[in-house]
Each structure stands twice: as structure tokens, then as C-alpha cells.
Amino acid sequence: MKITAFLNPKGGSGKTTATINISSCLASSGNKIAVVDTDPQMSLTNWNKAKKAAFDVYTAASEKDVYQVRKDLAGYDFVIIDGAGSLSVITSAAVMVSDLIIIPVTPSPLDFSAAGSVITVLQAQAYNRRVETRFLITRKIEQTTMLKVLKESIAQTEIKAFKTSITQRQSYVKSVNDGAAKGEIAILTREILEILV
Template identity: 25%
Template structure:
């Protein structure tokens, strides 16, 4: 895995349902990219600060994403903490829960993160944003700042309805805030591919995105990413030690899955692509199987 990726590719990891592997994926995919010597910045945009805790970071009195969003004088560079070689973090804290109220009435408040990240975007190959499990102002800031969205999810039938709502939100953001935003990948987490249920749900998801492939939709190029992340107890244990899966159990199934996922994504991300002029996009709602 050699050769630089496009500077500052910004990816939002989003799912309004909690407990689906969103933070685990942001941390461990970021760590896998850093292991491949890519410059990675992780942004914890969740007031629960699970990404910050996962990496064993204590922000102390230092600036966090709350300060970044609410203090006009706070820069992204001031918030950065070096967590591992090639891996930096902008941490979160519980005060972030008040940001939506504190920013009420602020002009263009949905683009604050986007403007702040412009200061550091060229310093990183990848900026990965861990969104909160909601569709409020914090997530809107992430979507305004990102170029693409990836959706970690479990292969459950009820997840299909949730993805439909998420795509609706992305469509609205494309129409009003960030016309170039695209949903590029669905990542199956805690996956049990041997079950009939999981296979049926994956088939439904793939059929939905295959149908959208040739349409001018924000998710027209979306695909189910390979490999899926298998259910693995080591992935569940690592956060309690403040470690990535590569710190905690570098050769377990979970580490191997995230390492292979990073390799697969880098093959795509390292390939130069022609820029395409953004076009008006239609929006549809995903229907359950």
C-alpha cells in the first residue's frame, strides 16, 4: 500500500441507530490507515465521546469539538491530539450536547465544522468523522464538511428502514448544504454471514443499491463494502482498555477484517478519478424489503 491518497478526503461515518459499530469502525479503520502510514485525523462529534474514550484520551482542559464549534477563535489545529503515529484526534466531551442550543441563531451554523476544517485539510490524507446517533445539528455539520458518507450497520431487517431515513437526510443535505456529498459505502458490522437472515438482508441491500447505480442520486455509486466486519469479542473488549484493535489483539479476526477493509479502500482511494460536475439529484425513500 504505497502512494498518497487525495489530500484531506473527508468521510462521515453515520447511522442514527446506536450500537451498530460506527465508532468501532471510525477508530479501527482510521488506525488501519495510519498503520499503512497515511496521515489520519479522527473527529469525535458525539457528545458521548466514545471515540475519545476508545483511544484512551483524556482531553482534560484542552479544546474539544465543543470549543471548535462554539468558539469563533478556536482553530482545528489547536484541538488536535496525537494519539498514535500518523493518527491525530479532535476529542469530544459531554458539553458538546449543548452545542445545538448554544449555536441557535448563529448564521450558517451548519457549516461551522466545514469552515474550521479548511485550516487543516491539507495536513491529512484522511479525515474521518464519528457522527452522533441522531440527525441533528452535529450530524448536519459533519455532512456539510464531508465529501462522502459511509454507513456502518448490522444485517437486520429493521436496519433497512433506518437506512432509508438516513438516505433521505443525505438527499436534503445535498439539496441545501453540500451538493457534492455522496453515500459511497455500506459496511456490515458484527456480521454473522452464516445465517439465513443476514444473507437475505445483504441481498436486499445490494439489490436496492444496484437499482440506484445508474440514477442521479447521492447514493448512486454506493456499494456494500468488502470484507464485512465479523462479530468478534476482541473488538468489544478493546475500548475498555483505551486501545485500537491493533494495540489490543493485532492478529484477531476483527483486526484482520479492518486491515483488509483499509487495503480494499486504499485501492479505490489511491486511484485518480476525474471530477464530475455536480448535477441536480432526485431523492427517493428506501422501502423495506
């Protein structure tokens, strides 16, 4: 079983949208997927009640719940942790149990600035274990100055960005239901699998 966590304490960075779409893509390939909702607002849990996802959803109310994930969800192929919209001890726990950390960032200085706190947690825990980490650019609009600035800012860190970004599309708000969005998520999921498997 492999664990991936989407972490950025900035709300609106695209964590839950990316979690839903990547998890759905993995499930459509026949994988058994568990998603752990760590956000006190329980956005993903509430979404699941309305939509009935192709994956199982669990909630984690404390860091203890997150530390138990590897043991409690051992029967799954992949576990995806949807990080909270704030920096907390749950963020540290998610870093400790994960095989891959994905930091979603929109082309916004606030998103990238907030991502710095996740990097600080990663650096603080580096003496215990090194965990693969990637930036994921979300809500991308081509040819914008802010996108260029974001890519330059990422290049100044030691963390790579995925080659595939999530483009700003209305279909992501609802679900992946147009061909371009589906293709984008499929390519991104392949990139994730290349790291995990």
C-alpha cells in the same frame, strides 16, 4: 486531504469501532490521521484518553465545527468523522464536507431502518453535490437469515455495500489484536482507499 464520515443514527451500529480500526490501519501505513468525534457521549474521545491512539482526536460539538474541518485540519492526509448516535444537523454537515459516507449496518432491521434517514439526507443534498456512499455490514455472522435479509435490502437501494464486512469478533471490542481481525480491516481499508485516492 480526504474526509470520510461513518454515519448511522442508530446507536450500536459499529460506527465508533469501525472508525477506530480503520483510522489505526491508515495511521500504521504512515498517514497522518485526524478523527472527529461528533457524538455527545464522546465515546471515542474517552476511549482515546485510556488507549492513546495512533491518530489525533478532535471533538465537534456543533455543525459549525464540522463545516470547519476541511480548513482547521488541512494538515492531515485523512480525516474520519465518527457520527453521532442520533440524526442531527451535524449529520447534514458531515455529508456536506465528506468525500465518502460509510453507513455501518448490523444484520438487524432496526439498523437498516435507521440508515434510511442518512439516505434521505443524502438525497436532499444531492442537488448540491453527489458524494460517494457505501454500506458497511458490521457484526456479521455467516449463514444467518438476518444477514441474507440485510444483503437483499441493501441490493434494493442505489447504494453499494463494501465487499468486506466486519465479522462479529470479541477482539473488535478491545482493539484489533488477532490476525483475522487485522486482515479484515486491512482489506476493508484498501477498499476505502480505492474510492478516495
